């Protein structure tokens with residue numbers, strides 16, 4: 001790779017399945033245009049190949065005496081080291097392998113010292129909003145600007161009881177709805193000046209920008225392998241040891257102990273203490289290889305190229321009649337490669353269905369597991385929000401307000417973005433060309449009829465009514 005060639009198009013960063021062709025309702029086929037990286041990203045070929053290699057050596061880790069166990073254990077521990085380096089964690093930080101960001105944040109929430117005051121903004125993804133509820137959390141309103149966010153945070157932390165109780169600030173690194181990148185070094189400074197620690201939810205940041213835990217003063221960081229081109233079921237929580245090793249572990253069971261009698265349990269040290277049960281060796285190794293591969297490519301270059309593609313996307317999309325993109329902070333604020341929008345006159349779920357059925361384009365739609373932020377962006381007032389809660393509580397199917405989101409990743413091209421822009425322009429001008437109906441089970445539009453055959457795969461395929469479930 002030369003200094004000027006595109007890192008996104010390089011062999012190093014090739015993804016599995018980029019050439020996959022999908023059927024359209026018209027009977028034609030086209031290359032799948034994946035603009036849904038923020039929800040879940042395909043595997044890097046390097047990750048896929050490493051997993052295949054590992055499977056030949058797969059065996060139990062940590063406690064097996066067999067040679068394969070030794071190899072699998074070194075691969076598992078190697079992954080921990082790769083993750084540590086990727087986020088530039090401090091040497092003494094714990095790297096705990098989890099299932100994903102949700103699991104990581106719940107783990108931290110489940111091990112916080114008693115009496116911890118948690119402060120978090122209402123615009124967070126549910127993964128960084130709900131786990132704190134069982135501890136007691138101060139939710140701050142969605143801030144209008146980064147400067148307002150910093151000053152509200154400072155004021156709030158200053159107002160917390162000056163006691164020995166620990167304080168934790170929990171923020172996103174980049175919003176999964178607006179893409180806006182939060183000023184983490186400034187947040188860390190304010191948190192530390194006021195005796196608080198900082199957790200960064202890096203689910204959306206890690207795939208798109210360099211992370212520097214040591215340099216930026218991030219005390220804890222959570223991320224997901226499936227958003228980081230390693231969709232094999234592992235994530236990580238990285239951070240300071242004292243809180244994570246003080247009390248009982250989040251999960252209790254085998255592997256997390258030194259010695260057990262019926263009366264007593266001596267818990268293991270970190271990281272084993274927080275990794276009870278048989279670990280996901282394949283997932284961890286996949287995540288480690290993804291981290292090494294991205295580090296080799298250079299996350300600064302990945303970020304720079306994505307920024308240029310996002311600028312192109314915004315120029316094309318903003319020119320479409322009826323296109324409205326959502327943001328909280330000023331338009332020139334740095335953001336990762338995603339855009340949440342509506343096209344006036346076409347319902348967001350109908351839009352997503354038509355993009356898939358007629359154009360072979362995959363995007364996300366709904367409320368993106370960030371209901372409070374979406375209510376604010378969609379201008380749903382408190383009375384209407386309350387009505388929706390009551391209707392839903394009563395078991396009535398309510399069509400919730402929502403939006404569509406396109407998101408970029410490795411291998412995204414101008415061609416992909418142009419395909420979306422052309423399709424949206426056509427939908428804005430003429431509406432869908434196929435017929436759609438609202439499915440009574442899901443309350444979402446789907447093609448009617450839908451003649452697209454599922455591919456023949458070596459596994460059982462059972463239709464799942466999506467809708468009503470949550471989207472990331």
Ligand SMILES: Cc1ncc(COP(=O)(O)O)c(C=O)c1O
Pocket residue numbers: 038039100101102103125127128172174175176201203204224226471472
């Ligand atoms: C900002 C953010 N945080 C947390 C999560 C949760 O990630 P996971 O579902 O991998 O636990 C997501 C998923 O979309 C996200 O976008």
